Amino acid sequence: MATTGAPDRNFLWSVFQKVDKDRSGAIEAQELQAALSNGNWTKFNPETIRLMIGMFDRTGSGTINFDEFGALWKYVTDWQQCFRSFDKDGSGNINREELQTAVTTFGYRFSDNFYNVLMKRFDRSGKGLIFFDDFIQCCVTLHTLTAAFSQHDTDRDGIITIGYEQFLHMVFSLRN
Template sequence: MAYQNSQYGGYGGPGGFSSGMAQAGPPPGADPQLWTWFAAVDTDRSGAISAIELERALINGDWTPFDLDTVKLLMGMFDVDRSGTIGFNEFCGLWKYIKDWQNVFRHFDRDRSGTIDRNELRDALSRFGYNLSPPLIKLIQVKYASTVASHYGPTPGITFDRFVRACVVIKQLSGAFQNLDTDNDGWVQISYDQFMQTVLSLP
């Protein structure tokens, strides 16, 4: 039976969780429930979780799987030893991170639609300290919308996984800009090569 952690995201997926364990039991002091989830996601019993295994396990509130690019972004953030997989301790950090973001998502999803619309996105980014222009907010919403926008009707909302990804990318880009803006005047003068190196070096 698949496990749905909350309305906005959690662990579960097609076929549900296996009852097998990657190891005989949890490490000393480990949360037994987290260990059970980790073992269920570790389908090949390797003792570590790959991006594909994690993608199969993470779901949004509408039971759609997490976007693979978002999964890879999260993997890169928590793969401390750069092994290309995450072990149990790294998994625990990832789990807490997702839980924290679920609370953020709930707070800004004021209409309880399960997605973030443009006004909710603007409010969220403003609360995070990013006062972006309306055209930039629209660009972000279109880029991270859960489905491709049509010529008719409102732009689709942003699901939980894409909301996390959008916020992380904006934080990374803003940090990269601040590193280049040495005099803190909001402007930078860099060559095209420097700009491309900065953007392409981001996870």
């Protein structure tokens, strides 16, 4: 995907038509997954694809139309630039140290042990590496969970008191 400037509408339309294999006028999860790559010949994680479609599907159809695709294109290219800025060794993946730098830069302050938890959750390869799609999923998940937590943290002290059912409702209501 392009990373400089906003692509023109004709360019986006040609890409959209290539991705929309069944010519339905909408892109579904399998079509989007086939079109996106981590830059290392691996397809995007189906969970990340589902997450992104859910974020940009304004009609609730489970697919994205052309206008929604344009917004998703910008979103992915912005994340691509972000990912590259933290991939200091240019390896095409993020190691634990690079992830910690990224997450800290985003304003989070976690223990070393929690970074181990993040690595375990988002390292699909089991090699201590997070690929581009999993980096997106990790960051969006952190943001979404933080927003849900913040709704209950009315005094902004980083501590909430909720019941078990409220907790389950909060977690299961997330769009990821």
